[in-house]
Amino acid sequence: MTIHKAAAVGGGVIGAGWVARLLLNGIDVSIFDPDPQAARKVDEVMQGARRAYRQMCPEGLPREGTLTFAKTIAEAVADAGFIQESVPERLELKHKVLAEIDAHAPAHAVIGSSTSGIKPSDMQSAMKKHPERLVVGHPFNPVYLLPLVEVVGGEATARDTIEKAREIYASIGMKPVVVRKEIEAFVGDRLLEAMWREALWLIKDGICTVEELDDIMRYSFGLRWAQMGMFQVYRIAGGEAGMRHFMAQFGPCLEWPWTKLTDVPEFNDELVDLIAGQSDEQSGKWSIRELEQIRDDNLVAMMQALGRQNDGKGWGAGELLNDYTARLAKLASGQKV
């Protein structure tokens, strides 16, 4: 399923990111945003997105879609096959906006909401005509670059809508992951919010500063998670014995005061079997040794890529890698370091 005409309702950081991704895919977009500064803000995001896409596609980009600023939601959505709503996270505002989209959008249109955490069922109750065409399509900033979109259906969402949404998002270069049950904050923001709350404690209690905490992330597990998620990473950490060994080794930590999150699932055979089984499905096709090599190759390549940034001076772990390899080269040539 490809789309030719899309509508965006809301043009903040997220809404403008959607507009940029759509336009750069050659899709015409009609946008509604009551902010008098909307045109300027969207244009600034577009400039950043164009810059990034030129790096991604140095041989040339498709002709951009046309952007039209509509005066009303009705006008914006009138002939759109796909509509993405990205207004602020207040339920009564979502209700008002979605009711209006629902009243004026073509019956076949797919309506995605960018909400970070509101359940689709709680939003589609405001849609009187076709609530079945609403899904949550939760993206990550910057929307024009990060591929993930969490697709979540509500009680009234049609199965066909989920399928169409998945195809639409994939057709503009994204990675749709359909969340199996709707809960507040879905999966991504559940994980992010747990870590964010823990981080606030660490700062408030003076354990570290925000810069130290950021460094602790980006020189370690951040690099791991850019290429493998936590379960695949921990499977490798289990060594030759894999996920089951990892679980057995770190299961007891759940009893320890290692986080403010103290409401933990019971650590029993059933949980270990569930996770080890799913881990086998995910990664069983590789040996631990193969996974280690894939991980290492990825880490080296990403750090080297970061090392070429900032006019060759490097950024973060890449800047450190430049210093490190320069030091190793000196040692290799017999110089004192």
Place this chain on the structure above:
Amino acid sequence: MTIHKAAAVGGGVIGAGWVARLLLNGIDVSIFDPDPQAARKVDEVMQGARRAYRQMCPEGLPREGTLTFAKTIAEAVADAGFIQESVPERLELKHKVLAEIDAHAPAHAVIGSSTSGIKPSDMQSAMKKHPERLVVGHPFNPVYLLPLVEVVGGEATARDTIEKAREIYASIGMKPVVVRKEIEAFVGDRLLEAMWREALWLIKDGICTVEELDDIMRYSFGLRWAQMGMFQVYRIAGGEAGMRHFMAQFGPCLEWPWTKLTDVPEFNDELVDLIAGQSDEQSGKWSIRELEQIRDDNLVAMMQALGRQNDGKGWGAGELLNDYTARLAKLASGQKV
């Protein structure tokens, strides 16, 4: 401060990773590990590390240090300037091993413990001679590649030991971050454990599978965190108004059922000032627009680097980027997609 002779006590995944990093820096290492398979296991890690370092330094590597297997801890540490302990996470075992290291190590040696979460004060109580030379030096797997090491002192740790440890770790290409107050699990594992516990709920409750959860991480915030930590990322998300705006916008989420971590710090002006002030110190030298460009350049470069992996087929977000740019190229040349 550089070291010429180091000792490793414990040669599991973490201990062997330390050995590999040290040897590849040309440092001689004496290791003690009672596991009869230790030599084979360390050798396998060395093979992986050599492979990675050859990619990092295609022009050649320093002459490797010599590895010696000692029969006792006393023998391993006898003439080492730096000793890294990486035995399993049981306090009574740590006590036993550290007491023995303490009894036989040179008085000037720096002793680092790889513990993921035990407070150094709780460990150094077992050291009768020189507890002041113990620090936690908590690394991340794979130790030979990931730069971060959390340096944590205990009640008896000398200020000078912290400084020496920082220099030693930096001299072997690492990024030491000194944690300001000792708490269980320090900073990295506090964050990791909060997210891990939330993840276990998501799997147990059937919201997603481990593969879906991993994909949700590695196609979104994992990529962000490989180059900027959460605070710098959120500063950008605040848009032109920065960190203060972000905090005001997402502060109320702390009251929402967005995670099982419900014990949250009070969200007040003091907390906002603390975080916004530290964020200014960290990132105030760049405008939001500059930070966006740095972030975007990093993201594109890392995804492209991942796109060249796996014999050019790509891995994760890199494989997806290859498909995406191929699709955009077709569109650009006027072909149907």
